[in-house]
Each structure stands twice: as structure tokens, then as C-alpha cells.
Amino acid sequence: MSLAAPVCPRGLCSRVVAILLLASLAQADTLRIASGEKDPYIGPHLTDGGYVQALIEHVLTDAGYDVELAFFPWERARVLAEKGDFDAIVSPVNARVDPSPFISTDGFPGEKLGLLKRKAYDFSLPATPTQLLADDAEKLLGALAGLRLGLVRGADALPFLDQATELSRQYVVTYEQGMKMLASERIDLLLIDKYTAADIMTDSLPHLIGQLEFVDPPLLERDFHLAVRTRRADAELLVERFNHHLRQAVQDGTLATLMASHGFGSKPAMNNAVHRLTIGTVDNPDMEIMRELSAEFEAEHPNIELDWQVLDENILRRRLMSDLAISDGQYDIMTIGTLEAPLWAERGWLVPIDADRLPAGYDRDDLIPTVREGLSFESRLYALPFYAESTMTYYRTDLFEQAGLTMPMSPTYDQIQRFAAELHRPEDGVYGICLRGKPAWGENMAFISILVNAHGGRWFDMEWEPQIYSPEWHRALNRYKTLMTEYGPPAPEQQGYTELLEHFSQGRCALWIDATVAAGTLFNPSRSRVAGTTGIASSPTAVTNRGANWLWSWALAVPESSAQQDAALSFIAWATSRDYIQRVGERKGWLSVPPGTRLSTYELADYRAAAPFSQFVLQAIQSADISENTLQPTPYVGIQFVRIPEFPAIGTNVGRHMARIITGDASVAEALQASQSLTAHIMWQAGYR
Incomplete structure (x- = not known):
């Protein structure tokens, strides 16, 4: 029995066959993508690589591909993709990518480009819509005439701004440099993405928070794309599939959800009748x-x-x-x-x-x-x-009983380390101890700060000189490295409060030093497998109990x-x-x-x-003293933080260096030296020294 050939319009059958063939191949196809970093949209230190990486992976997974994404400097990423080492490159709005070797997908939300100014500087744009650049560029140039406009060299800003003779352009190497010049009144305006500006202030220039603002309205919104090598045999079909699943992500709300989960939500429209x-x-x-x-x-x-x-x-x-x-x-x-x-x-x-x-x-x-x-x-x-919340030590009473161990109500870190070593049974799915390793001032640095306090350390002396490269920090971080790498779960740099709560509640940790608020989950039989075998003790001490439990x-x-x-x-x-x-x-x-x-x-x-833990928790909260916070005197208030505007930037950057210790990318001494230097620089910029 033979099958008659199908009848179909000219060219359609071959197209359908090609699509079906691509679909079958795509199931096993791994798409290798190169990208640079652009805060806060995409980068290896961002959660899930940032919204852009999360979206690309979602769309391509739906299209039937496995995805491998690697980060390089933007120019290096482009060269590697052109050579064929990668199949595609994330095409950012500020990268000068020659389009000829690539075919681009449809765009997805990217920069919100605007003019940043000092709050005290009186300047406004003509009352025009967002399409000002396309509809009335001459009007914009007229408004900017005679002003000192900051532009980042090589950032593919806006060609007509680079070329306009009536503008006084001041080129800078980085956006951070431009913002410093803006604050010091060496330029009047800086062309920059609003989230990039905000994150630079948050991470590097916290002393400028509240001093700068954007001119309204924004100039332009510019998209990201995925640029696929034209030499890839299925480049056109790959782009077609990407665009199809991107449209689906828009229609079913996935794009909006991913953006919102990374903090890029839009504020609802005002309604006089409803708040x-x-x-x-x-x-x-x-x-x-x-x-x-x-x-x-x-x-x-x-x-x-x-x-x-x-x-x-x-x-x-x-x-x-x-x-x-x-x-x-x-x-x-x-x-x-x-x-x-x-x-x-x-x-x-x-x-x-x-x-x-x-x-x-x-x-x-x-x-x-x-x-x-x-x-x-x-x-x-x-x-x-x-x-x-404050902090306390959670432990598995059943494991302690089986090992013949007794947890004191006020343990020391020496005891904790000995317990962790004896109870570490990764072959049975139980780790000796679980501690925060995810880098951020409120994650790994919250625990590291009380660990340092307990070992007699402090963030600053009375002259605001950083005390990170000190014997106390060295002792504390050597212990931290041992606990995390020898007795903790895999990928310790990915473990934050939420991940560790799941680990302990599911029986995967013998010990956990963390927030007292977790007790409500751990003692709840409907949410915890160890509700009946969880014990509590004070947060550990070393040479002092000052600052050993946070508030x-x-x-x-x-x-x-x-x-x-x-x-x-x-x-x-x-x-x-x-x-x-x-x-x-x-x-x-x-x-x-x-x-x-x-x-x-x-x-x-x-x-x-x-x-049953309620009175213990109440006592821990009432006894935590944010003023009597360390063994040695300090000029600051706070136990697991320093109450100064610059601390989130300091803590987050130091947290990244501490994470390098447990991933093996830096020694304790190297990480502490780097942390000391960056903290001293931020404090100098802010005028403390």
C-alpha cells in the first residue's frame, strides 16, 4: 500500500517539513549564547542572571532548546559569536554590533533612556511625548543648546547627539564617572538609563541618593534583541520560533510576570474613585x-x-x-x-x-x-x-541523640564546629550545618557580621577606619570557610534564608544558625518534616556575646x-x-x-x-542591643548592619567578596584585603575620612 503525495500550495510543503524537522532537532539542540553585563537587566551577579536572561531562557526552552549563556565583555562576546564559538549574542541597546553576521529577533523591553540632572538645577524639556526624538529632534537640540551634556564614549548613545555642533559634549569613560561629574557641577545633564543610574547610586555612589533626578518626560525606550549568527543553518527558523514564543510570553502575561519579579513593574494608572x-x-x-x-x-x-x-x-x-x-x-x-x-x-x-x-x-x-x-x-x-526577629541555633534533636551529643543552651562556635563535623553525613542527605552564603548585605553579610562580632571584630573603629583586614575578621572568615565548604550543602554561594529554611524543614541540615522567625515554620507539622525533632539554643558566641545575635x-x-x-x-x-x-x-x-x-x-x-519557643524568641529580641553591639567601641549603631546610608553598597560589595571565599575563587586574605580597600574608598567618597 502506497501513500499519495500531498497536494499543497507551492513551497508550503517544504516550509512545513523544514519547520517540523527543526522542531525535532531542537529537542536535542543546545543553543550557546554570549552576552555582556548590563545592570540591572542582565549579569551573572543578578538573581537568575537578570530579567533578560530569565526571559531568553524561558522563550527558548518553550521553543524546544537547551540554553547555555556565558558572560564576557561586550566586544569579546561579539567576536566569539562572529567566530562561531557561540550561536548568538544578546544584543543590547548600547553595543555596536555589526548587523551583517547576525539576524535579530523581535525586541523585548530594555533601556529607559533619559536626562539625569541635579535636583537643584532648573531645567525641563519641552512638553512633548516620548517620540520627541523621532518627531522633533531639532526642538530637543534647541532645548539643549549651550548646556554641558555628558555622554559615555562608545555607548552608542544617539547619533544626532554625537554629531550636533550646537551641543557642548563632555565624553566620559563610564556612567559612574559621568554621575560624579554631574554631582560636582562639571556637567549639566547626563544621558543614561534610569535603572542603570539608580543601581550605580545604590551600589557605588550612595552619597548621591536623593540629590539627582530625571528630567520628565523620558527620551526613549530601547529594546534588547537576540542576534543569531547568519551562518547557522537554521538561523531564520530559529529567529521565527523565538519571535513566536516571545509573542506568546507577552500574550499570556509571562513577560510581565518575569519583569515584575525583577522589580520592573509599572505603577497602575490613577483613578479618582479608587486608590x-x-x-x-x-x-x-x-x-x-x-x-x-x-x-x-x-x-x-x-x-x-x-x-x-x-x-x-x-x-x-x-x-x-x-x-x-x-x-x-x-x-x-x-x-x-x-x-x-x-x-x-x-x-x-x-x-x-x-x-x-x-x-x-x-x-x-x-x-x-x-x-x-x-x-x-x-x-x-x-x-x-x-x-x-533575632537569631538562634536550630538543631536536630534526633541526630544529636543518636550521636550521643548534648547541645548547651549557650553554645560556642568551637562546639558548633565540632557538632557539624560529627553530624555531617552527605551520603545520607544530611549536612552538618547550613549557613547563609548568598551574597548581599542582608543575606551572607547578616550572618558574617554576627560571626565577626562574636569573634571580637567590628566594621569600623572610632575614626571610621574600616577594620575588615584584621585578625578578628581573619579568624571569623577562616571558620566560616571551614563550616561552609567542609560541612555545608553544595553550591553554598546560592544558599540564602529561603533556601536554607527549605533545607532544614525537609531534614537536610543537622544545624542552622539563622532568624528566630523561622521557628514558626520549623515547628509546624504541616510545613516541616522535623517539627517534632527540632531543638533551639542561643546564637553561638566565641570571645564575646556582644553582637552575637542580631535584631x-x-x-x-x-x-x-x-x-x-x-x-x-x-x-x-x-x-x-x-x-x-x-x-x-x-x-x-x-x-x-x-x-x-x-x-x-x-x-x-x-x-x-x-x-514552645515563644518566650525564648521574646527574650532574644528584647536582649539584642543595637548600641552595645561589639566588644570594641564603634561609632555606629547596628549589629548585623552599620546604620549609615553607605552600608547597603558596602555590605553588598563585601558580600560578593565573601562569596568568592567559599567558591574557591579567592583566599580569605585576598577577599578581606579587597573588601577593606573598597570600603575605604566608599567611605572616602562619602566624606567620612
């Missing part, structure tokens, strides 16, 4: 419960709608800081902590929360004093605590930039009230109650019965 509040918060279990129960708040307040941006902790901190850095005004409610609240209040960035702006019966005096004071500036409250509060605050302050205050009062705690206990169980904020919580019989 739409944008909330930036962290993705942990307590905040997820708040989000779920907030439907009840919306039912009680039909004129208020909530737009949630639930982000990874590192992304949240970066986006909140960058929002303030350029006065972007994206958020009505911010989830901030004990570091930020007083600092931001001092600079006038937060709405004060006086008693007359809270509902009757809120009872601010019920807030635990150490927590309330940590969120105040000059005795005024600027954020309401959602939950608060932190995740709190809700309203930025001054919000146009809906009263509605925002009504929500944060609802979410931090006694009634909310009662609501969580009744709806979700008493172990899910947000801990550490109210004295009355620890008087509730239902909570005390469900949470």
Missing part, C-alpha cells in the same frame, strides 16, 4: 499570608485596591533603594527594615506615623520597645513592624512620594494590628502568627501553647 496602592514586599511565608488575607481588607475598604510586587529579598532592597535614588515614585507602601527606617526618615523620605494618623485602639505602646525604637527617628515612628524587623512604611498616603497608612495599620494577629491565628494557625512585634502576642494562651 490603587502598589506594595513592594519580600517573598517569604509571612508576607504571602499577608497578601492572601489582604482580600479581606479590600472587602472592608471597597475604594482601595492593592497591587502587589512580591520580590526576592535582594531584588526588593535594590529596587526600593533605586526608586528613592531617582525619585521614581513607584511604591505607595514599602517593606523596609531596622536599617532603613531611621536613615530614610532623617532624609525626609518617609511619612511619620504619629498617633493621630492611626486608628483608635492601634496601641503603639504594645509594640516591643526595642523593635519600636529601631523603627523611629528622634522619637517619631516611621514604619510599623510586621514581624521582628531586625520587616516593617511597612509609606514613602513621602506616594500620592495616596492616607489609604496606604490605613492598610499598614490593618496589617500590623492586634486584630490582624488574631486573624492569622484563627485562619492559618497560631504558629503562622507574625512574631516579635507586640507584647500582647506573647500573652495569648493560644500562641504560647502552639509555640
Whole structure:
């Protein structure tokens, strides 16, 4: 029996066969992509490589490809792709890529290019739409005539700006250099992407936060592309498939979700009849419960709608800081902590929360004093605590019993290291100890700071001289390296609070030193496999107990930039009230109650019965002293942080060097020396020395 040949329009059959053949081949095809780094869109130090990498991998995976993406300097990436070492290159808006060897996909969101200026500098653009450059470039050039415009050399800015004779152009090597020149009044305007500017201030130039702003409206939005080598036999079909699945990602909301998860959400349009509040918060279990129960708040307040941006902790901190850095005004409610609240209040960035702006019966005096004071500036409250925490040691009582070990109530790090060595059984899926290794000031540096404190170290001496390259830091980091690399889980540099909570709750850790807030999960049989075999002890000490356990509060605050302050205050009062705690206990169980904020919580019989750790946690929070924070005197307040505006930049950069220790990319001495130097430089720029 034979099959007749199909009848079809000219050329269509061959096209269908080609597509089907490509689809079958693509199942086993690995697409190798080269890329440079462009903060905050794509880069190896960003979560998931940044939104651009996450999107490319999603689209190509849907198209049937495996993806390998490697980072190089932009020019090196282009050369490698042209030579054939890679199949494609991420084509950024600022890279001079010769189009002839490549065929480009459709674009996906990239830069928001604008003119950055000093806040005190009086300049505005003509009232024109975003298409100003395409429709009326002469009008723009007229507005810029005689001004000193900063441009980064080789950044493929805008050709007509490079060529216009009436402009006074000042070329710089880097955007950071341009921002320094702008701040020192050596130029009047700088052409730069708004998120790039915000992240540079957050990471490298924190002393400029609040001093610069963008001229409205933005000049131009420019897309990223994937550029595929034309010499690849299936280049056209690959681009076609990419475009098809990119359109699907747009239509089904995946693109918007990926962008929002990296902090690139858009603020909802204003509506006079309805207050739409944008909330930036962290993705942990307590905040997820708040989000779920907030439907009840919306039912009680039909004129208020909530737009949630639930982000990874590192992304949240970066986006909140960058929002303030350029006065972007994206958020009505911010989830901030004990570091930020007083600092931001001092600079006038937060709405004060006086008693007359809270509902009757809120009872601010019920807030635990150490927590309330940590969120105040000059005795005024600027954020309401959602939950608060200190640190303690969690351990597996069953494993200790089997090994004949006894955990003291106040262990030392020498004891912890001995326990970790004896209980490390990776062949059985149990690691001796779990500690934070993910680089960020609120992740690995939170733990490293209390470890250093316990070993007698400090961040700065009384003259603000960094003390990182010191015997105390060396001893602490040598111990950290041993614990992480010899007795911890694989890929320690990827382990943050969320990952370690999962590890311990599923029985994969014998020991864990971390936040007291985790107890609500670990003791909950519906969420933890070790609920009945989890023990608790104090945070370990070494040569001192000063600063050996931190104090932190995740709190809700309203930025001054919000146009809906009263509605925002009504929500944060609802979410931090006694009634909310009662609501969580009744709806979700008493172990899910947000801990550490109210004295009355620890008087509730239902909570005390469900949470055997409650009094231990209360004592840890009440005893944490952010002023008596180290063995040696310091000029700063804070235990696991230094309460100065520059610390997030310092902590995050030092955190990256500490991660290099546990990946084997740097010795302890090398990482500490590099950290000492960069910290000294940031402090010098900020005028401390």
C-alpha cells in the first residue's frame, strides 16, 4: 500500500517539513549564547542572571532548546559569536554590533533612556511625548543648546547627539564617572538609563541618593534583541520560533510576570474613585499570608485596591533603594527594615506615623520597645513592624541523640564546629550545618557580621577606619570557610534564608544558625518534616556575646512620594494590628502568627501553647542591643548592619567578596584585603575620612 503525495500550495510543503524537522532537532539542540553585563537587566551577579536572561531562557526552552549563556565583555562576546564559538549574542541597546553576521529577533523591553540632572538645577524639556526624538529632534537640540551634556564614549548613545555642533559634549569613560561629574557641577545633564543610574547610586555612589533626578518626560525606550549568527543553518527558523514564543510570553502575561519579579513593574494608572496602592514586599511565608488575607481588607475598604510586587529579598532592597535614588515614585507602601527606617526618615523620605494618623485602639505602646525604637527617628515612628526577629541555633534533636551529643543552651562556635563535623553525613542527605552564603548585605553579610562580632571584630573603629583586614575578621572568615565548604550543602554561594529554611524543614541540615522567625515554620507539622525533632539554643558566641545575635524587623512604611498616603497608612495599620494577629491565628494557625512585634502576642494562651519557643524568641529580641553591639567601641549603631546610608553598597560589595571565599575563587586574605580597600574608598567618597 502506497501513500499519495500531498497536494499543497507551492513551497508550503517544504516550509512545513523544514519547520517540523527543526522542531525535532531542537529537542536535542543546545543553543550557546554570549552576552555582556548590563545592570540591572542582565549579569551573572543578578538573581537568575537578570530579567533578560530569565526571559531568553524561558522563550527558548518553550521553543524546544537547551540554553547555555556565558558572560564576557561586550566586544569579546561579539567576536566569539562572529567566530562561531557561540550561536548568538544578546544584543543590547548600547553595543555596536555589526548587523551583517547576525539576524535579530523581535525586541523585548530594555533601556529607559533619559536626562539625569541635579535636583537643584532648573531645567525641563519641552512638553512633548516620548517620540520627541523621532518627531522633533531639532526642538530637543534647541532645548539643549549651550548646556554641558555628558555622554559615555562608545555607548552608542544617539547619533544626532554625537554629531550636533550646537551641543557642548563632555565624553566620559563610564556612567559612574559621568554621575560624579554631574554631582560636582562639571556637567549639566547626563544621558543614561534610569535603572542603570539608580543601581550605580545604590551600589557605588550612595552619597548621591536623593540629590539627582530625571528630567520628565523620558527620551526613549530601547529594546534588547537576540542576534543569531547568519551562518547557522537554521538561523531564520530559529529567529521565527523565538519571535513566536516571545509573542506568546507577552500574550499570556509571562513577560510581565518575569519583569515584575525583577522589580520592573509599572505603577497602575490613577483613578479618582479608587486608590490603587502598589506594595513592594519580600517573598517569604509571612508576607504571602499577608497578601492572601489582604482580600479581606479590600472587602472592608471597597475604594482601595492593592497591587502587589512580591520580590526576592535582594531584588526588593535594590529596587526600593533605586526608586528613592531617582525619585521614581513607584511604591505607595514599602517593606523596609531596622536599617532603613531611621536613615530614610532623617532624609525626609518617609511619612511619620504619629498617633493621630492611626486608628483608635492601634496601641503603639504594645509594640516591643526595642523593635519600636529601631523603627523611629528622634522619637517619631516611621514604619510599623510586621514581624521582628533575632537569631538562634536550630538543631536536630534526633541526630544529636543518636550521636550521643548534648547541645548547651549557650553554645560556642568551637562546639558548633565540632557538632557539624560529627553530624555531617552527605551520603545520607544530611549536612552538618547550613549557613547563609548568598551574597548581599542582608543575606551572607547578616550572618558574617554576627560571626565577626562574636569573634571580637567590628566594621569600623572610632575614626571610621574600616577594620575588615584584621585578625578578628581573619579568624571569623577562616571558620566560616571551614563550616561552609567542609560541612555545608553544595553550591553554598546560592544558599540564602529561603533556601536554607527549605533545607532544614525537609531534614537536610543537622544545624542552622539563622532568624528566630523561622521557628514558626520549623515547628509546624504541616510545613516541616522535623517539627517534632527540632531543638533551639542561643546564637553561638566565641570571645564575646556582644553582637552575637542580631535584631531586625520587616516593617511597612509609606514613602513621602506616594500620592495616596492616607489609604496606604490605613492598610499598614490593618496589617500590623492586634486584630490582624488574631486573624492569622484563627485562619492559618497560631504558629503562622507574625512574631516579635507586640507584647500582647506573647500573652495569648493560644500562641504560647502552639509555640514552645515563644518566650525564648521574646527574650532574644528584647536582649539584642543595637548600641552595645561589639566588644570594641564603634561609632555606629547596628549589629548585623552599620546604620549609615553607605552600608547597603558596602555590605553588598563585601558580600560578593565573601562569596568568592567559599567558591574557591579567592583566599580569605585576598577577599578581606579587597573588601577593606573598597570600603575605604566608599567611605572616602562619602566624606567620612
